[in-house]
Amino acid sequence: MSVTSPVSTTAVRATGIWKVFNEGQSNEVTALQDIDLTVEAGEFISLIGPSGCGKSTLLRVIADLTHPTKGVAEVAGMSAADARQQQKYGMAFQQAALFDWRTVRRNVELPLELQGWSKSSRAARAMELLEMVQLADFANHRPWELSGGMQQRVAIARSLAVDPPLLLMDEPFGALDEMTRERMQNELLRIRQETGKSVIFVTHSIPEAVYLSDRVVVMSPRPGRITDIIDVNLGSRDEDTREAEAFFAAVTAVREALRGRTSGSAARARVGEV
């Protein structure tokens, strides 16, 4: 399953990450406080927590979109900056962020174009990806002609374009309705199954985090920190999973962790009981 470099089976390693905004000023905010997080290759991790807990900031530090005040983020065994420059991750955001002046296919081609791929090879690759997200028929449409869920699938296809070992997703389904959202979750799990990517997924939906993830990282605000990491062992997911006892138990465990009621070990024990 692993497609990462043979040197390392660790997809992401964050060590002692601090992020302080407006340092030394009266409006100083500690967005991240001493974060340690390791993501193994092929693992699906969700970051969950209330607004302002720093989950998006942590994702941006890993993506090298912002620099940590202290600490080191490594992706695919190299610094986050090198990983970004070598396109070791693909990223998807809450907004699809498609370019209206490009067709759907050419939106997917964008990262390949920036990498200097030839016209024919990037068109072929884009079609392959659009088939994967089941939008091949819409290749020549404009983004605004697509529904929100379809736009987000295009964005996911784009994030997979350079075949990076890691996907960073910042609430990609946050703006979608519940039905579309569940369909997209299944789609994402299928794509991940087919490609073997590691995924870090930011969300504030507990069922979403539980349904998708191998581990749910629970964060709390002011200062942003990891309060708990909950293992989810649901095996392979399908629609029945959403109604399974084990699923509800995991949801409860995450919810209680978010409330700060139960320690991590206790939560894990409860999940294990079922």
Added chain:
Amino acid sequence: MNGRLRAVWPPVIIALIFLSAWQLLVVVQDIKPFLLPSPSLILGNFFGDLSLMFNAAIYTGTTAILGLMFGTALGLVLALIAQRFGVVNKLITPLAAGLATVPIIALTPILNNMFSITSRTPKVLITMIIVFFPVFVNVTRGLIQIQPVQLELMRSMNARPMTVLRQLRVPNAIPFFFTALKIAAPLSVIAALVSEYFGGPQQGLGSRIASSAANTAYGRAWAYVVASIITGLIFYLIVLAVERWAAPWTGRARSA
């Protein structure tokens, strides 16, 4: 097609009713042409002297196009500089705003003295100043006002600043550019025309309107006004057509 016809007919009918009422008013009330000439007199003059109308429109239109081109070029170059250097933006924008508040009328006689009054140069310069401002302001905004998520996306894909400019900022600014042109193009005709009121060659629309009115040829003066309106309209429609061709995504609901 049906829908299109439905969109075209109402204004046409309203225009016909308006012109008929105007004609009726002038005839029934026996209004003198120096107060208000009838539509039939104006149109008679217009079609009677069609080649004069055409030549005047070509002269003024040429001034307008030259001013539009130079003003647009200046606006685009300064917008690119303003986007690249925030300091320059802060310096240029108040200056540009100051320039925009300069009344063209105050400037024309001065420019006529600075450059040869018999040449086209002062008129082109005035048109250029008028055109520059909306282009500069709108395009600068289009280059700067990018969705933050799109900038983050470009960074996540390791795009260099030049690539961000070419692939994101410039296409993003294109609808803003056309908005500016839709304002600037008819404005350039007005600027070119008004600048003719202050002397110089006599073949333009502005000079013709002034001299016809001075010679009590009111029907002809109004006919030149009609020619001016048509010229401005043609400028506007050309911009509209180019926009549709060059930026088909403009005016659509933006995707998130």
